[in-house]
Amino acid sequence: MKESIYSYDDLLEMLDQLLSEERQFNWDVFYSDRDRGVPFFKNYPDENLAEYVETRKLTTGKVLELGCGPGRNAIYLAGKGFSVDAVDQSEEGLNWGKERALDENVKVNFLKQNIFELDIEEGSYDLVYDSGCFHHIPPHRRMDYIDLVTRALKPGGHFALTCFVVGGKLGGSDISDWEVYRGRSMKGGLGFTFEKLTRIFRDFEVVEIREMNDRSPEEGLFGTSELLAGLFKKAVS
Structure with a gap:
């Protein structure tokens, strides 16, 4: 294996290799047990996403969902008239999503792809949505x-x-970015604050950042205050 760094891509590959935790977790195995009892396995959309659509903060258009898993948010958006490209690396998750879309009689373009290898035409989406990929x-x-x-x-x-x-109960390690590499682990996923999200996405207008609202399955929505929800807008010029 080559261990020389000649380019930015070589540097990224080296750092990827340091974080062995990410390679050990298998999303196909995770999604293969559909009766696991994981709250977000239910085919309900995120409460914040539903709120954005119902209050028309978001209107119909073309959507790219990053890390769609079994497709619950993609299916919701497609049912509301959005054109959806939903991306994930898990074949098990995508197959489950395709079955759900067929049952719901909606069209979603599911793509098995590493998000960093997507061939995207610049300025082609009205919405990019990410539920649980970024951390x-x-x-x-x-x-x-x-x-x-x-x-x-x-x-x-x-x-x-x-x-x-x-420090959330579902995950959210309270470590610095440097500590990720000192310990060679993200400890299951990084935790964020209002301030950190604002700083990371400082080139976007912040529409809102808030805790998700707790929701029950009886409401047909997924929501837990253990997660943050953020909505941002790209500048017009």
């Missing part, structure tokens, strides 16, 4: 993540995400 992105990939979102969005388009709050 698994290591710090050295964060700039590429921001570039991906920026490149994908039309001027005036929106970016929305849910992520771990620092």
Whole structure:
């Protein structure tokens, strides 16, 4: 194996290799047990996403969902008239999503792809949505993540995400970015605060950042105050 660094990509590859935790977790195994009892396995959309749509903070258009898993948010958006490209690396998750979309009689373009290898036409999406992917992105990939979102969005388009709050019961390690590499681990996923999200996505207008609202399955929504929800807008010019 080559261990020389001649380019930025070589540096990223080296840092990826340091974080062995991410390679050990298998999302296909995770999604293969559909009766696991994981709250977000239910086919309900995020409460914040539903609120954005119902209050028309978001209107119909073209959507890119990053890390869609079994497709609950993609399916919700498709049912509301959005055109959705939903990306994930887990074949098990995507197959489950395809079954759900067929049952719901909605069309979602599911893509098995590493998000950093997507071939995206600049300015082609009205919304980029991420429910639970960002907190698994290591710090050295964060700039590429921001570039991906920026490149994908039309001027005036929106970016929305849910992520771990620092010290949350579902996850959200309270460590610095440097500590990720000292310990060679993200400890299951990084936690964020209002201030840190504002700083990371400082090139976007902050529409809102808040705790998710707790919701029960009887409401047909997924929501837990252990996660943060953020909505941002790309500048028009």
